[in-house]
Amino acid sequence: MIKLAIITCLALSPLAAQEIKLPANLDRLAAKASDVVDVTMDSRLLQLASRFLSDKEADDAKVKKLIAGLKGIYVRSFEFEKAGEYQASDIDPIRAQLRSPAWSRIVGVRSQKSGENAEVYLKTDNDKIGGLVILSAEPKELTIVSIEGSIDPDQLNDLGGHFGIPKVETNKDNKDKDK
Amino acid sequence: MDDLEQQLRNALAHVEQPPTLEAKVFAALARARSTSRPSRFVFWRFEAAAVAAMLLLAAVSWAGHEREIRERAAGEAAKARLQLALKITVTELSKIQQTVRTSSEQE
Numbered sequence: 561m562i563k564l565a566i567i568t569c570l571a572l573s574p575l576a577a578q579e580i581k582l583p584a585n586l587d588r589l590a591a592k593a594s595d596v597v598d599v600t601m602d603s604r605l606l607q608l609a610s611r612f613l614s615d616k617e618a619d620d621a622k623v624k625k626l627i628a629g630l631k632g633i634y635v636r637s638f639e640f641e642k643a644g645e646y647q648a649s650d651i652d653p654i655r656a657q658l659r660s661p662a663w664s665r666i667v668g669v670r671s672q673k674s675g676e677n678a679e680v681y682l683k684t685d686n687d688k689i690g691g692l693v694i695l696s697a698e699p700k701e702l703t704i705v706s707i708e709g710s711i712d713p714d715q716l717n718d719l720g721g722h723f724g725i726p727k728v729e730t731n732k733d734n735k736d737k738d739k
Numbered sequence: 740m741d742d743l744e745q746q747l748r749n750a751l752a753h754v755e756q757p758p759t760l761e762a763k764v765f766a767a768l769a770r771a772r773s774t775s776r777p778s779r780f781v782f783w784r785f786e787a788a789a790v791a792a793m794l795l796l797a798a799v800s801w802a803g804h805e806r807e808i809r810e811r812a813a814g815e816a817a818k819a820r821l822q823l824a825l826k827i828t829v830t831e832l833s834k835i836q837q838t839v840r841t842s843s844e845q846e
Contacts, residue, residue, distance in 0.1 A: 599824040609817035633824045669838045678835045
């Protein structure tokens with residue numbers, strides 16, 4: 561009995577470590593989606609990936625620095641052939657978790673024209689960012705990103721233009737352009 | 740002349756061997772065999788041990804190499820997944836930023 565309890569605890573430990581729990585109903589959406597991206601990287605996998613990032617290569621070094629303080633990255637992205645394959649309520653369990661005082665919504669975008677609905681939440685721990693969640697819902701696309709741990713959004717921006725990651729235009733870039 | 744003939748006869752005469760001679764020869768042969776056998780055994784034993792050690796070393800080395808290949812594959816896969824996750828994250832943030840910028844410009 562004790563053995564069973566220990567095995568159960570060990571099996572569930574990665575789930576327990578995940579701060580924002582992605583609801584099980586998201587897995588059902590995968591069956592309807594034409595394209596699915598499911599990335600689950602806990603601290604163990606992040607450490608493993610970090611070992612294969614070179615300190616000498618600038619791009620690798622940036623990513624290594626970025627993930628140094630992370631505990632996990634969880635991404636679910638679904639693309640559908642037609643609109644209406646998912647319900648807004650499918651991500652309600654995530655929103656419910658983000659209502660806790662530690663989390664604050666920093667961006668909320670709702671476009672009637674494109675049907676886009678996007679939100680960015682940040683978790684703050686003693687004036688430091690301790691987590692980031694992106695909920696992006698478009699008529700034919702649903703993306704959920706949950707990053708746990710200490711993260712610097714500027715470092716994320718720096719990744720733009722590398723690894724096939726699109727360059728992010730920041731206010732600084734726009735000011736430079738205006739000059 | 741007779742004396743010489745006699746001496747020759749004596750020398751070539753059939754002499755009965757002592758009954759213990761045969762036993763002595765066999766005993767000597769047996770002794771020779773018993774002293775040479777252990778050294779041959781030791782040699783073969785050493786050779787077998789050396790081959791076994793080499794096989795063991797090769798097996799350990801091969802297992803280590805296999806583990807290294809598996810670890811490298813897992814690490815490269817983790818790195819690719821990390822890059823994909825970061826790509827999606829930055830792309831989504833970029834799209835949101837763009838939407839916010841567009842809407843603020845329209846206002």
